[in-house]
Amino acid sequence: MPDQIFEYAPAPESRAIVDIAPSYGLFIDGEFREAAGGKVFKTVSPATEEVLSEVAQADGEDVEAAVRAARAAFPGWSGLPGTERAKYIFRIARILQERARELAVLETLDNGKPIRETRDADLPLVAAHFFYYAGWADKLEHAGLGPDPRPLGVAGQVIPWNFPLLMLAWKIAPALATGNTVVLKPAETTPLSALFFADVCRQAGLPRGVVNIITGDGATGAALVAHPDIDKVAFTGSTAVGKAIARTVAGTRKKLTLELGGKGANIVFDDAPVDQAVEGIVNGIYFNQGQVCCAGSRLLVQESVQDELLDALKRRLRTLRVGDPMDKNTDVGAINSAEQLARIEELADSGEAEGAERWSAPCELPGNGYWFAPTLFTGVSQAHRIAREEIFGPVLSVLTFRTPDEAVAKANNTPYGLSAGIWTEKGSRILSMANKLRAGVVWANTFNKFDPTSPFGGYKESGFGREGGRHGLEAYLDVR
Amino acid sequence: MSDEPKKTAKSGGTAGKTGRPAGKTAAKSPAKSPAKSPAKGRTSVRTPARRIDVLKTYKLFVGGKFPRSESGRVYEVTDSEGNWLANAPQASRKDARDAVTAARKAFGGWSGATAYNRGQILYRVAEMLEGRREQFAAEVAAAEGLPGPAATAQVDAAIDRWVWYAGWSDKIVQVAGGANPVAGPFFNLSTPEPTGVVAVLAPQESSFLGLASVLAPVIVTGNTAVVVPSEKAPLPALSLAEVLATSDVPGGVVNLLSGRTREVAATLAAHQDVNALDLAGAGADGELAKELETAAAENLKRVLRPDEGAAEGVDWSADPGTSRLLAFLETKTVWHPIGV
Amino acid sequence: MSSASTATASPASAPASALADVTASDAALRRYLHGLPGVDAVGLEARAATLGTRSIKTTAKAYAIDLAISMIDLTTLEGADTPGKVRSLCAKGANPDPSDRTTPQVAAICVYSDMAATAKKALSAGGGSGINVASVATAFPSGRAALSVKLADTREAVAAGADEIDMVIDRGAFLAGDYGKVFEEIQAVKDACRRPGGGEPAHLKVIFENGELSTYDNIRRASWLAMLAGADFIKTSTGKVAVNATLPNTLLMLEAVRDFRAATGTQIGVKPAGGIRTAKDAIRYLVVVNETAGPDWLSPDWFRFGASSLLNDLLMQRQKLKTGRYSGPDYVTVD
Known part of the structure; x- marks a missing residue:
């Protein structure tokens, strides 16, 4: 027996827990719809190059529709008592916990990262983030950000492919808690978990238009951040794109937070x-x-x-x-x-x-x-x-x-x-x-630790603004 | 100080020490000097022989020194009625470069000083100003065309603002930072730290109170500043440099570059070793603000935009709150395991 | 060290000769032990937890279960131990699953020194001659006795046929910083493991009682101290205190034996004891062995489990793998 080597037999996670549809539309105003231009693109599993699904490619018209839906939903959402907004977000946190394994498998398929990480790191942090910010929704005046912090309006959010659902959580949870409505564009290569999140919103009974998900490429993202009727831009991604976005919003009243590259x-x-x-x-x-x-x-x-x-x-x-x-x-x-x-x-x-x-x-x-x-x-x-x-x-x-x-x-x-x-x-x-x-x-004496209560963000060209913690609220509030 | 305006009617004694006659005085002087000619100084009612004032050569303030612009350029500064007050140095790109170098050099020491120390130094600025209220009131009156009491009120408010911000030095970290209760065995602390070198376009309309309101919050937290004072009313700012130089503010912590805002600001906004940009002084010019913010994107400077409606004027006497402090702070979060 | 210890050291501590100078004096020993890299508790525990999530399935599981059975020091260390109890334990060790003769035998039967002879005899009579007798000694479990008593205890066990001696260190001396005393005592016991008439000396396992050492830094120091003094195995605990073997403290000791071999060329074994009750636990330990010290330690010669109830759970899991249905306590033997 000592001569034998302890080879671990394959221990695959079951794929049956997730049901990926052959195609997905854009999630605008509470329902899925095809892109106005009818275009679609494929998302593949990077581990196998298997095509997982086809998703809609949003263009300027779709961006317009999504921003309009978010704008229309804003008065109602921001007008809700914080206690009630909180309950919606708590619901989302709980549903994410319930569907954690399904979403972990989905994320692994679409992103290529190990199931051990999506299961043990991404998904627990996603749910925790919503749970944390849910509790802020009715306590904003106690956040030390002035006596009367107000939501900004419509947030345009563009997220990367490395932690698709976690980055979504970092963006959407504080935005909703502070009373903003959102239009979020997931990365081109990892659109699926955001589309599943739309279904989580449906299950949570979130009012239509509060969260809108539009899929597409860099052009879609550029159209979103340039849209005149958004009040807030939040971007996580490369420093080059971050700089381009900073130039786009220069001279506007759009509040900007950027979480960019690093060389730690x-x-x-x-x-x-x-x-x-x-x-x-x-x-x-x-x-x-x-x-x-x-x-x-x-x-x-x-x-x-x-x-x-x-x-x-x-x-x-x-x-x-x-x-x-x-x-x-x-x-x-x-x-x-x-x-x-x-x-x-x-x-x-x-x-x-x-x-x-x-x-x-x-x-x-x-x-x-x-x-x-x-x-x-x-x-x-x-x-x-x-x-x-x-x-x-x-x-x-x-x-x-x-x-x-x-x-x-x-x-x-x-x-x-x-x-x-x-x-x-x-x-x-x-x-x-x-x-x-x-x-x-x-x-x-540790590394790569994350927590919803702990502010995260960079100095210098790594961007500005903080996500997480009390500090993360500031990015979505007019504190003057 | 309530009798301040009367001073011009009395002996030149006190006013003479201020070096620069107040604009109103110049305009109303018996000589009725023609516009754009040097103010002739005060005429003593008692002595027929006129003493000619010793005028001050205004200079830039860079790295704790008072250089002329390397370009050799000056521009004419007048009072609100167009009377010549001084030739102010017109800073160039290279002056801006030198100022940034000085500010960067000063950053380590200033940001590393204790908060108590920085607070005392800002308070010292207020103390020094208090002793020179009359001079600054006269300068502000001349610069902004304000009646004496109003100018004095501006100076008083500015001094009080330095005192107010001085007190923030050792409190903002407590207010803006703190422990984070992470879900694991880790000590986790967030602390605000100064952003670095901040280019400040001081307000155009409020040459002294506005200046204090944008400069003090930048430096009290440990940033160093390159300030472009009001283009048409730079003299109170340039005189402030003399106060800063004698208030234990280390050289380079504040650098003042009078000149054409557009020209100097363009260099600063594009400078890769500037970390942040306060656009207060571009508030009336939306196009300029946009250009500068666009240039600032190249190294992702933190940009504090002009207040909404700044074009219509900003009330600098309003309670400033903490937003100008927070705009130039970075939150650093440190993790450490808790275990035996 | 005193001159007395130098006399007892020689052949036994030869493996540590590469580090001979560090044991040359109390001061040198202290400097060396305190100069070992620190252990960050949170990081260590996180690593152990991550390894604990490994999913060992099918063929790997079958291999791991048999390996784990073969590594067990099947143990009874009770005041109520009787020859009958020891004999039945020996029978169980020699033939763990009467329904399946392909089941491997355990590595050793672990008893108090006064039962060593009984165990030896029962094993050779009951088809267990390949199974070692391990005897605890040195005033187990507290270790609070005079050195002479501890040495006598050891010699008695060796004379009674014990193949392995599980000694306890003097935790009081260790915690008081008297590393030299602990070092000398281990050397002396090692010396007592030799057989007067020649022959293979009993293997020495040195028990730290990690729960009493309290910190990971102490466990790392104790590991090196014992290895320098000539331990053949280092062992976590007696099973008699609140904190016994844990995945992190075993991982830490595996790092120590790994590093010791790299430094001296001498391989030392590791034995977690106490608290390992399920097949799942045992497999986690094997994963930690595999990914920390490496496959060289995946053998009863270099890794043991000190356990009593673990064996039955391994046997039930083994039956499950073979038959596809879950087993129950009625299908394994009570001993």
């Missing part, structure tokens, strides 16, 4: 709790295939412990299980799209071309779908593209430092400022580093 530094000192630091590094860059804006994509390790840490890290990476996202034992799933895979490959190749040393965990990648083995680069300098540009994939750039000051200087040496990690057993050093790091979220 995960700083490991020689006195770090090394086993947990390794876990934190892995969680920091390989969680969700590294497709996380706050990923710890730059490992800054104190030079004196570099070898020891890298040995431990590589040993750990060999145990990562890459493959079928529906398998409950999969740690790293598929890259979300061919386009994203191409970008990761291009940047990884540049790392090699620029002289960094590439190492990938040995793993067999499936033949179909979009895959990239967990990879790290050593010998990276701040001048390398892989140390500066957001890769948004499972690629770690390892840099070294000698002193705390050098670590701070390198960590802050980026136009981004979303997240940072600190690993050391010395408390005073943690607090000193945390003070000096120019990042909106600092994880000390």
Whole structure:
């Protein structure tokens, strides 16, 4: 028996729990309808390239209809007593909990991320977010945002594909709690969970027009943020698109919050709790295939412990299980799209071309779908593209430092400022580093932790505004 | 101070020290100087020999120093009736660049100073101003064409505003930050931190109270500022620099660039090392505000737009609230596990 | 260390020779143990919890169940133990499932030292000659006795035929910071495991009583202390206190043996004991072994479960896998 290897047999989650229709329309004014232009596009499972469904491609006319529906619903929704608005949102939270497994499976199919993550991270956080903001709906005057905070009106929201339903929750929950109505556009490659959310709204009895979901591509999103009758734009996505949106809303009264890219530094000192630091590094860059804006994509390790840490890290990476996202034992799933895979490959190749040393965990990648083995680069300098540009994939750039000051200087040496990690057993050093790091979220001796009560958002080109917590309300309120 | 307006009728003693005659005085001086000629200073009723005032050369304030514009340019500043008051430096792109460099250099020390320290320094600004109320009242009167009591009221309100914001230094963090009860074994704390270098277009109409109302909230939290004062009434701001320089405000924390708002602001709005932009001074010009906000998008500056209806004028004497403090703060959230 | 300990050390602590200098003095030992990387409790527990969500199905489950059975130190450590009880336990260990002779035997029968001879005899008579006798010793479970008593306890057990000795460390000395005393005691017991007439010495398992050490940092230090002193196995607990084996503290000890082998070349075994009652629990531990120390430890030579009720649950799950229907307590034996 000792000669035998403990191979985990496939443990696939059942797909039967979710029923995906062959096609979906736009959810406007409480009902599904085809796009005005009749156009549709396909959404595929990135793990298999199987077509999951066809969804409507919204154009300007559809945006117009959705904004009109949201505008029409606004007086009623914002006029409801907060206590009553709260109950709708609590209902949504509960229904999301009830349907959590179904939605987790759906999200895994459409996004390619492991079922372990959708089941244990995404969906619990989604429900928690609605539950948290539901409670705010009738307490806004106590939020410390002035005596008479008022809803803005119609919020136009555009979200990314990396955490489709969670990003929806981060956008819709505070918007509804504060009395706004919304038009939300999910990402082109992951539209399904938002469309299922529309059904959750139906089950919750949410008044028509309060939540409108329009699917489409970048042009749809651009039309939405440019629409003259929206009062608020909330966007999560790339910094390039964020800048374009900032230009679009310049000179208007639209309130804007942006949650954009990052190039987070995960700083490991020689006195770090090394086993947990390794876990934190892995969680920091390989969680969700590294497709996380706050990923710890730059490992800054104190030079004196570099070898020891890298040995431990590589040993750990060999145990990562890459493959079928529906398998409950999969740690790293598929890259979300061919386009994203191409970008990761291009940047990884540049790392090699620029002289960094590439190492990938040995793993067999499936033949179909979009895959990239967990990879790290050593010998990276701040001048390398892989140390500066957001890769948004499972690629770690390892840099070294000698002193705390050098670590701070390198960590802050980026136009981004979303997240940072600190690993050391010395408390005073943690607090000193945390003070000096120019990042909106600092994880000390942990990484990639999220909670509805905890404000999240960036410094510098990582965007502005905060999502989560009391701070997250401000983005949807006129507090003057 | 109630007798302030009378002063011009008395000896030049006090007024002479202010360096710059009040506009009204100049206009009403017996000499009846023609428009756009230098004010002739005061005429003593007792002595026939006229003492010629020593005029002040107004300069920029950059990095704690008082340079002329590197461009060598000045522009004429007049009172509300068109009488010449001074030649103000007309800051250039390079002056803006230098000011940003100075502001960036000062940021670490200023943001790292204790809140108590910053609060005392802002309070010190108020103390210094209090001793120079007459000078500033005269300057504001000249700049804004206000009658003496109204100008004095502006100065008093401005001083009080510095005091008000001074007190916020060690309170805003408590009000805007706090512990977050996350669902797990983690200590989780959100703290507001200064955004960095803030370009401030000070209000055009309110040369001193408006200035205090936009500058104090920016720096009290630890930001450093590059301020473009009112284009047509920059003198109170440039004189404020003298107060700042003697109030323990570290060099570079406040930088003042008089000149053409559009020109200087364009450079600042596009500058990649500026973190935020206060458009108060573009309130009457929607096109300019839009242009600047568009330029600011390039590095995602935090932009504080002019108040709604700013074109019709802003009442700077109103209770300011905390919104100008919060506009230039970033919330940093720190997590740490709780375990033995 | 005192000169006395140096005398007892020699062959037994040879594996640790790569780190000989760290045990050269009390001060050096303390510096070394306190210089080990810290353990972040939340991170450790999160990692264990994540591994606990692994889904082990079908063929992997069948393999894991048989492996787990083969790793059990089937244990009875009661004041009411009698020769009859011990004999029946030995029979059960040798033949866990009378309805299925393909069921593997357990690794060892674990008893008090005065029952070691009874167990040895029962095993050799009952088809269990391949099963070891493990005897607790050193004033188990409290360890509060004079060294001479502990050593006598150990020698008696060895003389009675025990193949393995499960000793307890002096937690009082450890918590008082007297690492040298703990170190020397382990060395002395290791020495007492040798057989006067030659032959394979009894294997030494060193029990920390993690629940009393209280912190993960202490467990990591105790692990290294015991390994440096010559332990063949490190063991979580006696099963007699409130907190016994947990997934996180076992994971931590697996990290220790992994790192110790990397540092010295010597492989040490790990034994969680107490509180592991279900097949599901056992499989979680095997996953943690697999993904922490690695497959080299997936053998009764390097990993054991100290348990009594675990065996029956494993047997019921085994029957379920074979037949496709759920089993019940009437279909496994009570011993």
